[in-house]
Amino acid sequence: MKPITYLKLSLDILMVLVFALLFNTRVFSGLPFHEIAGLVLGGVFLIHLALNEKWVKQMTAKVLNSEISLKTKIRYLVDVLLLLSMIFIVVSGIMISKTILVGVLKASNNHMFQSLHIVVSYIALLLIGIHLGLSWSWVKNTTKRLFRITQERTVFGKLGIAAVALMLGFGSYTIYSQTNLSKVSVVQSTVNENQVSADRSGFQGVPPNGERDGSGYGGRRNEGRQKSGSGANVFSVLITYLGVISVFSALTVYGLKLQSKKNSGIDAA
Numbered sequence: 069m070k071p072i073t074y075l076k077l078s079l080d081i082l083m084v085l086v087f088a089l090l091f092n093t094r095v096f097s098g099l100p101f102h103e104i105a106g107l108v109l110g111g112v113f114l115i116h117l118a119l120n121e122k123w124v125k126q127m128t129a130k131v132l133n134s135e136i137s138l139k140t141k142i143r144y145l146v147d148v149l150l151l152l153s154m155i156f157i158v159v160s161g162i163m164i165s166k167t168i169l170v171g172v173l174k175a176s177n178n179h180m181f182q183s184l185h186i187v188v189s190y191i192a193l194l195l196i197g198i199h200l201g202l203s204w205s206w207v208k209n210t211t212k213r214l215f216r217i218t219q220e221r222t223v224f225g226k227l228g229i230a231a232v233a234l235m236l237g238f239g240s241y242t243i244y245s246q247t248n249l250s251k252v253s254v255v256q257s258t259v260n261e262n263q264v265s266a267d268r269s270g271f272q273g274v275p276p277n278g279e280r281d282g283s284g285y286g287g288r289r290n291e292g293r294q295k296s297g298s299g300a301n302v303f304s305v306l307i308t309y310l311g312v313i314s315v316f317s318a319l320t321v322y323g324l325k326l327q328s329k330k331n332s333g334i335d336a337a
Contacts, residue, residue, distance in 0.1 A: 072119065077210050079116050083109060084196065088309035091189070094300035103161065103168040110158040117151070139324065143202040146195055153192040160185040197313040201320025237311070 086109045089095050093102040117124060127144045130136055163175040164182050175181040200207065 073210060074214070076116070076119055077207075077214065079112055079119070080207075083112055083116065084200075084310070084313065085306065086112075087193070087196065088306050088313070089302065091193075091309045092300045092305045095302050095305055100167045103165055106158060106161045107168070110154060113151075113154050139202065143199070146198050146202065150192060150195040150199060153188050153195060156188050157185065157192060160188070193309065193312055194316050197316025198320045200313065201317040201324070204317065204321050 086105050090102060090106055090109070093099055095101060124147075127136075127140070131141060131144050159173065160175075160181045162169050163173045164178055164185060165172065
């Protein structure tokens with residue numbers, strides 16, 4: 069396998085893991101890690117685009133061509149939306165920064181950008197799942213070549229199925245528990261006393277008592293606790309949000325399979 073393929077797969081895995089961790093600002097050092105990792109993620113995403121520059125240029129020039137498959141066009145659209153989402157997440161994160169880049173880009177309405185930061189982050193989470201689903205054949209084949217997995221190694225296959233099932237379970241539960249939009253939160257505290265606790269949700273924003281100082285991220289009263297972090301379970305955060313990604317990825321993969329079977333049936337007729 070070519071070194072560039074190793075690099076692409078490694079960057080993809082890194083981006084997904086880091087993005088999942090950003091949904092809870094209590095991991096590692098708290099807000100400092102959240103903001104630094106967010107900036108690093110933005111840089112890695114640009115490297116990812118540069119490595120796929122040839123495909124991006126070709127698709128941009130031919131995306132409206134009737135010879136291009138619908139799947140490829142959808143993937144291109146998803147990638148464009150994901151790029152725009154990542155740009156907004158990074159820029160809005162800088163605008164509401166509380167530790168690293170305070171005042172570099174000051175938000176005119178801190179609360180509004182804080183709310184948009186979370187909404188777009190959840191949209192990006194969905195788009196990442198769809199992107200992985202659309203690229204699943206490449207991911208699966210590359211992983212098999214990397215670990216030299218053959219059809220005879222049924223143990224690895226069963227372990228993979230078990231891991232996917234576990235993540236799908238966690239992801240489905242997370243989606244179900246946050247179906248109510250009032251449960252969507254931004255940094256470490258809830259919008260009001262009726263919302264989910266900080267232990268259950270990542271991006272959270274206002275102290276449980278509802279007080280604010282207009283500075284974002286839950287105000288100064290919450291800032292000290294955010295900076296120091298409070299030892300959030302990294303494994304739990306990863307499983308939860310990787311599970312959400314896996315749900316949308318699985319839905320995309322099986323949607324493509326159903327569409328393929330439907331087209332095969334039409335052709336046979």
